[in-house]
Each structure stands twice: as structure tokens, then as C-alpha cells.
Amino acid sequence: MDLVEKDLKYIWHPCSQMKDYEELKPIIIDNGKGVYLYDKNGKEYIDIVSSWWCNLLGHRNPTINEAIISQLGRLEHVIFANFSHEPAIALCEQLMEVIPKGLSKFNFSDNGSAAVECALKMSFQYQYQTGHKEKTKFMCLTDGYHGETLGALSVGSMDLYAKIYKPMLMDTVHIESPDCYRCPFGKNRGNCSCECFAYAEKAFAAHGEETCAMIVEPLVQGSAGMRIYPALYLKKMRELCDRYGVLLIADEIATGFGRTGKMFAFDHAGVSPDIMCVSKGLTGGYLPMAITITTDKIYDAFYAEYSEGKAFMHSHTYSGNPLGCAAALAVQKVLREEHILEKAAIRAEYTTKRLNEALLDHPNVGEIRHIGLIHAIELVTDKQAKTGFDGSLRIGYQIYKKALENGLILRPLGNVLYFNPPLTITETEIDKAIAICANALSEVLGK
Numbered sequence: 001m002d003l004v005e006k007d008l009k010y011i012w013h014p015c016s017q018m019k020d021y022e023e024l025k026p027i028i029i030d031n032g033k034g035v036y037l038y039d040k041n042g043k044e045y046i047d048i049v050s051s052w053w054c055n056l057l058g059h060r061n062p063t064i065n066e067a068i069i070s071q072l073g074r075l076e077h078v079i080f081a082n083f084s085h086e087p088a089i090a091l092c093e094q095l096m097e098v099i100p101k102g103l104s105k106f107n108f109s110d111n112g113s114a115a116v117e118c119a120l121k122m123s124f125q126y127q128y129q130t131g132h133k134e135k136t137k138f139m140c141l142t143d144g145y146h147g148e149t150l151g152a153l154s155v156g157s158m159d160l161y162a163k164i165y166k167p168m169l170m171d172t173v174h175i176e177s178p179d180c181y182r183c184p185f186g187k188n189r190g191n192c193s194c195e196c197f198a199y200a201e202k203a204f205a206a207h208g209e210e211t212c213a214m215i216v217e218p219l220v221q222g223s224a225g226m227r228i229y230p231a232l233y234l235k236k237m238r239e240l241c242d243r244y245g246v247l248l249i250a251d252e253i254a255t256g257f258g259r260t261g262k263m264f265a266f267d268h269a270g271v272s273p274d275i276m277c278v279s280k281g282l283t284g285g286y287l288p289m290a291i292t293i294t295t296d297k298i299y300d301a302f303y304a305e306y307s308e309g310k311a312f313m314h315s316h317t318y319s320g321n322p323l324g325c326a327a328a329l330a331v332q333k334v335l336r337e338e339h340i341l342e343k344a345a346i347r348a349e350y351t352t353k354r355l356n357e358a359l360l361d362h363p364n365v366g367e368i369r370h371i372g373l374i375h376a377i378e379l380v381t382d383k384q385a386k387t388g389f390d391g392s393l394r395i396g397y398q399i400y401k402k403a404l405e406n407g408l409i410l411r412p413l414g415n416v417l418y419f420n421p422p423l424t425i426t427e428t429e430i431d432k433a434i435a436i437c438a439n440a441l442s443e444v445l446g447k
Contacts, residue, residue: 003028003040024401032059035425037409045404046433048421049411053222053254054285057334058422064284064330071326080108080320087325094332095293098263100250100272105299107292107312108320112253113147115277115290116215120151121314122294123213123247123275129301129310132245135212138170139203139246141177145223146215146251155215158223173211175203177221178229181367181378182386189369190230197236208244213275215249218265219371222254225416226376228369234269247274247298253290257281257331258341258423261348261372274298282324284331289324344423348373351419351430358438364445373425377417377437379445388415395444402440408433410440417441 001009007026012018028040035058037045047055057064075085092106107122109115120138127135140146140155147153153162154170157177162169176199180187185195204211218234221227241248250273255265259281262268266276275298279290304310318324334340352370359365359377366380379395381387389395396412403410410417417437421429 024404027404034058034060035422035429044407046408046421046429046436048419048433048437049409050420050422051285052280053259053420054280055422056257056281056284056331057340058424061284061330061334061424063334064286064327067326067330067333068286068323071323075322077318077321077323081315084320085322085325087322087329088320091325091328091332094329095291098332099293100264100266100276102272102295103276103293104296105294107294107314109290109292109316110288110318110321110324111147111290112251112277112279113149113152114316115253115279115292116146116152116155116249116251117149118292118314119215119249119275119277119294120155120213122292122298122312123249125312126247126298126301127212132212134210135245137173137207137211139173139175139207139211139214141216141221142174143177143179143221143224143227144215144217145221146217147253161223173203173207175200177224177227178233179227180229181227181369189228192230194230194233194236197233200237200240204240204244204246208240208246211244211246213247213249214241215251217251218255218273219260219268220255220265220374223413225378225413226369226374226418226420228371228374228376231268231270234266235271238269238271238273241274249273250276252276253279258335258344259372259374259420261341261345263341282331283327284334286327287321287324288318289321289328340423344373347423347425347427347430350427351375351434354430354434355419358434359441362441362445362447364441373419373421373423375419376413379415379417391415398444399437399440402443403436406436406439408436408440410437 004025029037030040031038035046037047107118109118138155142157145156145158150168153165154172156162157174178196180189238248250266252264256278266273274295276293283289302310302312355368355375360368364379365377366383366386367378369376379389381389396415396417400410400412
């Protein structure tokens with residue numbers, strides 16, 4: 001029995017209809033380097049999706065490798081209750097230099113969904129312990145995605161992930177999200193005053209007094225198809241949350257550490273959230289680790305004598321794992337010493353130019369939107385009407401399969417193809433990825 005057969009015998013892959021694997025067998029990856037992955041037969045693939053958006057600085061980055069190996073020789077893990085270690089302390093010190101102003105306390109967990117769960121529980125308990133027991137609801141944006149655990153699904157709005165579980169989920173308030181490509185107010189991207197924010201104002205007027213927290217994916221709604229919206233929306237949301245005493249949670253799991261061109265998406269808006277969740281790029285995609293970062297004000301609401309019962313009784317076995325902290329410290333070192341964000345900004349401009357040249361005139365490409373190195377190609381049947389393909393056709397999936405044949409991992413989001421590569425990608429690699437993408441699109445849709 002070969003590896004593919006063994007895989008299909010034992011493994012239930014994530015976010016997959018396993019029946020699809022009858023046609024498209026699992027690809028067994030042997031090794032990786034930089035933007036490339038190599039399968040057991042030696043075939044190379046450009047990892048243009050950063051292995052689910054987490055591979056920040058390329059595969060097998062020597063600086064991160066060395067940091068993990070060095071830490072492994074000293075300490076692999078220790079209980080994080082009443083114990084600590086130098087890598088965790090050093091990481092918090094370094095993150096304090098780059099996170100939005102006002103954030104100061106770090107609660108470690110092991111994945112993005114867990115960081116979101118932590119933020120939800122923390123905000124609920126904060127409101128309870130500061131005399132606002134009426135604030136029990138959460139608000140979120142439609143088409144949002146915040147993870148797969150029940151709390152995270154409750155504040156998400158993607159039926160693909162949540163619909164079947166609705167009887168198990170919390171009752172949350174869903175605010176119509178910004179959709180700059182198909183703006184209901186007839187505005188154009190980059191030329192509006194966030195008229196769509198009226199939906200948020202209406203929701204807060206109705207539910208603000210009973211809401212403990214609002215959660216957002218700042219500037220980019222990832223799973224919704226890399227929907228990109230203005231920084232002004234975040235400024236308005238900050239003001240609205242302050243007016244109603246609602247905590248603002250930033251889910252920066254996918255947008256943090258340079259993905260949007262700045263260290264964090266909230267930096268574009270010049271305002272800070274009350275709680276911020278980070279993961280994915282935190283360790284460069286090497287090890288599962290996440291942090292829920294909050295303010296002194298929220299932290300102080302939990303600080304009391306043990307007998308008062310105000311402690312945040314929330315824990316994860318692998319909280320503050322030293323190997324993860326070592327990887328995260330190495331990521332900060334590379335970002336800082338190799339001027340990664342400055343170089344990525346140049347590559348982002350280049351990618352935009354080349355994608356527009358290669359694809360914007362295609363009759364089925366409605367829009368190519370971008371922020372930082374994130375680029376999204378919206379596929380439509382009619383450019384003027386902005387009509388998407390019937391989902392049952394799985395057009396994005398058909399293009400994905402063609403791209404795979406030619407060595408590009410172009411995992412789609414419905415009718416949206418996207419580039420979200422490591423920040424270290426080169427112009428040569430960008431050109432190659434765009435050429436494969438264009439060819440795959442033409443093979444499926446024609447020109």
C-alpha cells in the first residue's frame with residue numbers, strides 16, 4: 001500500500017468533502033524551501049496561499065529553524081500556570097514594540113479559534129465584573145469568519161461552516177458587512193464615506209446596551225472571498241463601541257504581521273481595539289500558537305483576592321509553549337533585521353501591476369482587489385452586472401485543479417481566487433505564479 005492509499009485509509013482531511021479525493025488524490029509533500037513545496041515525486045508547487053495564510057517568511061526559513069533547534073536543546077514545554085520562561089517574556093517585550101497602542105497584557109493559547117474563544121469569554125466576564133450584567137450579547141459582521149469552535153462559529157456568518165450547527169450556537173447580532181465590490185449604495189472602492197456604516201449604527205441603536213463586545217476581521221474578510229473594506233470603517237466602529245460601552249475585538253489572526261502592508265490591519269486606521277487575537281504568522285507558520293492581547297483596564301477587572309472569584313479560569317495545556325515562543329521571536333527578528341515589510345511593499349506593487357496586465361481584461365474577471373501582498377481575483381459571468389458563477393459549477397475549484405497540474409497551489413474561496421504568499425516572495429516567483437494562474441483560468445473559462 002503506497003502513501004496515498006494509506007492516507008485515504010486513515011486520514012479525514014480538514015475542510016474537505018472526502019469524496020472529492022476519489023478524483024483529486026492527496027498530494028504527499030516531502031519538503032519545502034521558500035515559496036516552494038516539493039512532493040514525493042519531486043514536483044514543485046508554488047505555495048501562493050502560504051499554507052492557509054500562516055507561512056509568513058517561507059518554508060524552512062534558516063533563522064526560525066535555528067531558533068527552534070536551539071530552544072529544543074533547553075526546554076520543550078512547561079506548565080504555564082505559576083511557571084514561566086525567558087522566550088515567552090522576551091516575546092511579550094518585543095511585541096509591545098509593534099502592537100497597537102494601549103494593548104499590554106498577553107494571554108497565550110494554541111490556535112486562532114482558541115484565541116477568539118478566549119476573547120469572547122474575557123469580554124463577557126469583564127462586563128459582568130464591572131457592573132454590566134445586562135451586556136450578554138455579541139455583535140459581528142455578516143460574511144465574517146472567526147474559527148471553528150462553537151463560540152467562534154457563533155460570531156461568524158459563513159453558512160458553509162456554521163449552518164448545520166445553529167441549534168448549538170449563541171444568539172448573536174449580525175451587522176451587514178461592507179461589500180465594496182457590490183456596494184448597495186452605488187459607491188466606488190476608495191471613494192466613499194462608509195455609507196454602509198448605517199447598518200452598524202442601526203444595530204447598536206437596537207442592541208448596543210445589551211452587547212458586551214463587537215468582533216471584526218479588520219480590513220479583510222478572508223473566508224468571504226478576501227473582501228477588503230476601508231480603514232474609515234474601523235475608525236467609525238471604534239467611536240461607536242466607545243459610545244455604547246461595547247468592547248472591540250480585532251481578529252488579526254489572518255491580517256497580522258505584515259499581511260496588509262502594515263504590521264497589523266488596525267494600524268491603517270490609527271485606532272486600537274480593546275482585545276486583539278493573533279496567530280498564523282505569529283510563529284511564521286511553524287508551530288501552533290496564538291495570543292489574546294488586551295488592555296490594563298480589562299486585566300485589572302480580573303485582579304482581586306482569590307476568594308472574590310474574579311480570576312480568568314481559562315487555560316490551554318500548551319499555553320506559552322517555549323518552542324512556539326522561540327519561533328515567534330525569530331519571526332520578529334527577521335521582520336526587523338531584514339526589513340521585510342518594506343521589501344514586501346515593493347513586491348505588492350509589482351504583483352498588482354502584473355496581475356492587472358495579465359488578468360484584468362479577461363471577460364470573467366470582475367475585479368482584482370488588493371491590500372499589502374493579498375490580492376483577490378473575483379470571477380463573474382457578467383462584468384457589468386457583477387454576477388458570480390453558480391456555486392454548483394465550482395468554477396474556482398476547477399481552476400484550482402488546473403493550476404495544481406502546473407505547480408501552483410491556488411486554493412479558491414468560492415468564485416474568488418487569491419494570492420496571499422509569504423512576504424519573502426520574489427518578482428520571478430510572482431511572475432511564474434501569475435502565468436500559471438492565467439493559463440489555468442483560460443483553460444477553464446477560455447479567453
